[in-house]
Amino acid sequence: MKKITLLLIFFSLILISNPEEYEASNHLQSLIDSMEEGAVLKLGNKTYEGNIVINKRLTIIGSKHTVIKGDGTSNVISIKAPGVKLRHLTVIHGGMNRNTAEEYAAIKIHTNHNVIEHVKIRDSYHGIYLSQAHHNTIQYNDIKGMGKGKIAAQGNGLHIYYANNNLLAHNKIEGTRDGMFFDYANRNKSYDNHISHTRYGLHYMYSDENIFKRNIFTMNQGGAAIMNSNRLKLKDNQFLINYGNQSFGLLLLQANENNIENNMFYLNQRGLYIDQSTKNIIKNNKIIENEIGIELWASSNEQIFTLNKIYENTIPAALIGGKGESNAWSKDGKGNDWGTFFPLTDLDQNGIGDFPITYYSSLHQLLEKQELTNLFLKSHAITIYEKINAALNDNEVMFKDPHPLVQRKRNHSFILVAVLSLLAVILIKGRHPYALHLERMEGKHKR
C-alpha cells in the first residue's frame, strides 16, 4: 500500500511540474540554435520558457496566445544578430533587479535592421531596449508597465540608447517610467505612438535631429521632455491632460533650434514649458485650455512664436525669472491668435490686428516664488488678483505681440446664449399660468 501511495505522489509531482512547458523552454532555445540562417520559426499557442538569445538572422512568428516567459533574472529575449524579425508574441517576466551592471528588458536589441512588431510586453523592467542598435523598426507593440505608484521602480517602454535611425511607430505604451526614452540617440523617427500614464511620455537626453509626428501623449506627468537635445522636429502631436502639480505638455530644457509645428496642447498644467533653451520655432500650434499656455523662463532666448492659436488658458503666457525680451511673438508680420483674451480690431480686414497687444501680469512673481500658486490657477480669484494688481501698477509685461491674428468667428458664447434662452423660455412659460389667472380674475370682476 505504501509503495502504491509513494508511486501516486511521484506521478502527481510529475504532473504538477508541467513537463510539457519545461521541455518547450529547452526546445525553444535549442530550436533557435538548430535553425538555419534566415529561417522562419512559427510558434504555437502556448507558453515557452525563456530566456532566449537569438544569434542568427531569424524570423519568429507567434500565434494569438504565444507567450515567451522569462525566468525573471535577465532579458527575456536578447537579439545579438542583425535582421531578426519578431511578430505576434507576448513577452513577460523580465529581470527587475536594478543592482546589476545591466538594465534588463523584455526584448534587448544589440544589432541593426531588426523588426519587432505586434509584440505585447508585460511584467518587465524595460519594454524594448535598443542598445547601440541602428535602423531597427519597432512598431505596433503594446507595452504596459506597473502603473501608478511604481513609476520610479521600473524602466521605460522603449529605451533607445546610443541608437540611431530607428523607426518607432504605432506603439501603445502605458504605465511605464518614460514612454520612450532616447539617450544619445540621433535621427530616429517616432510616428503615431500612443503614450499614457507614464512619467514623461517621451524623454530625449542628448539626442539630436529626431523627428516625432502624430504621437498622442495623455495623462502623463509630463507629455514630452526634451533635454539637451537639438534640431528636433515635432509635428502634429497631441499633448492632452498632462495635468498635475509639476506637469507640462512639452518641456524644452537646454534644447535648441527645435521645430515645433501643428501640435495640440490641450488641458495641461503648462502647455509649453521652456527653460534655458534658444532659437526654437513654435509655429501653428493649438495651445488651448491649459492652466498656463506657455511658461517661459527668462534664461530662454530667441524663440519664435508665430501663427499659434492660444485660447482659453488661465494664463496665456507667463515669463518667469526676468524679462526675456529677445523672444519674438511674431514672424514675417504674423503673430498669434489669442482668442477673446485680447479684443482686437481689423479695419483693413487683413487678418492682422490694427494695433499690437501687450499682456501684463503679476502672477509670475508668485509662480516663481511660491509653488502653491499652481493650486489656484483654476480659481476665479486669479482674475480679481490680476485686476487689483493692474490697478496698483504691480504688473509686468509678459509679452508683446506686434501683429496679433484676428480671431475667425467662433461660436464662443453658444453656451451662454443657450442657457439664457432656456431661462427666458422657462420664465415666460412659468409666467403664463399666472397671467391666465390674472386674466380670469379680471374677467370675474368685469362680470
Next chain:
Amino acid sequence: MHYIWKEWKENIRGKGLWLSVSIIVLLSLIILIRFASHPLDHGFYILLINLFDTIVYFIPILCLFIGAFSIFQEKEQKTLIMLLTKKDHYASFLAKKILGISVVVLLPLLAWFFLYLLLLKFQFQLDIKSYLIFILSILLMSVLFLQVGAAIGSFSRSRMQIIGHTIFIWFYFFFLHDFILLSLLPHITNENVKVFSTFYFLNPLQAIRIFLETSMEVYSFSHMSRLLQEFMWTEPSAFLVGNFAFWMVGSFASAVFFNRKDVHE
C-alpha cells in the same frame, strides 16, 4: 417620508427645481455635442472635467436658492409655525426639511446623469469608476449648498435678504476665499503650510475639485516638494469629508441658532 412627499409636491409645481435641472441638462448636452464632434484621446475624462468646470458655476447658486426659498416659503406661508406647534423642535424640522429637499433635488439629477451615461456610451470609452466619482462630487456639492441655502433661508427675513446672502456666499466661495489665500501666499512657509492647507480645503469648490481630479487620476500629486507634501497632509478624500462635515454641521448649527420665524411683510 412625509416631508419628502411634501417637498416633492411643492417643487413639482414651482419653477426653481425644473429651471435648475433644465440648466444642468442643457449644459451637459451642449458639452456632449461639443466633445463628440471633436473626439480626442481619453475624451471621456476631458468631457467630465469640462462638464464639472461648467456646472460648478450653476449648481452652488441654484442649490443655495432652492434651499433658502424652500425654508423661507414655510415661514412666509406660516406653515412653519403650524409644523412647530406639534412638539417639533426647529432642529428636527430643519433636518427633515433638508432631507426632503435633498432627495427631491438629487433624484432628477441622478436620473439625468444615468441617462447621460447612456448617451456617453455611444461616443466614448466609459470608465464607470470615474463617472461614479463625478456623480458623487456633484451630489456632495448639491447637498452641501442646499444645506447652506437652508441656513440662509432660516435666518433671512425677506426675499431681498435671501438674494443678498446667497449672492454673497456664492461670491465668497467663488472669489473671495481664494483671493484672501492668494494674498497670503508669499508668507507661506513649511511651518504654517498645514494651517494654510486647512483653509484652502475649507472652500468646498476646491475640496470637491481636487477630490474629483485626483480620484479620476487625471491630476497627479507626484514628485512633491516638502512644502507640497506638508500641504497635502492627508488624502483629498479626507479633506473632502472634513470640508463636508464642517459646512454641514456649521450651517445646520447656524440655521438652528440664528433662525428667525418672523417675516417682513
